[in-house]
Amino acid sequence: MSETKLTLDxxxxxxxxxxxxxxxxxxxxxxxxxxxxxxxxxxxxRKRRVSINTAYGNNGVSVLGITRLTLEDSGTYECRASNDPRRNDLRQNPAITWIRAQATISVLQSEWSMSCST
Incomplete structure (x- = not known):
């Protein structure tokens, strides 16, 4: 999935x-x-612009939200899921399988105008 957004979106x-x-x-x-x-x-x-809301039941559902987008928010975002009980064990070799889904977000500078009067 790819999506293009404007700054502040x-x-x-x-x-x-x-x-x-x-x-x-x-x-x-x-x-x-x-x-x-x-x-x-x-x-x-990111200065409280990132929100992650996750709920677990028979399945897991998570929503990643980012507000007031900046150009630096452009990139690849990845949801990773694993049910291996050893996934956070630092003594294990990193052989744990994570299922991944990706989205690429491009942020463009929004247009604006300014008028002055005397």
């Missing part, structure tokens, strides 16, 4: 996962042309 991405046990959902971000350098996102990041 808002966007939301949805992630719905099913598994037994219900998978944990995480959101990750990589800058444009830097898909080898994903960083985890969290609720309240």
């Amino acid at each position: 808002t966007f939301e991405l949805y992630c719905d996962v099913v598994g037994n046990p219900t998978p944990e959902i995480q959101w990750w971000y990589a800058e444009i042309n830097r898909v080898d350098s994903f960083k985890q996102l969290w609720d309240g990041a």
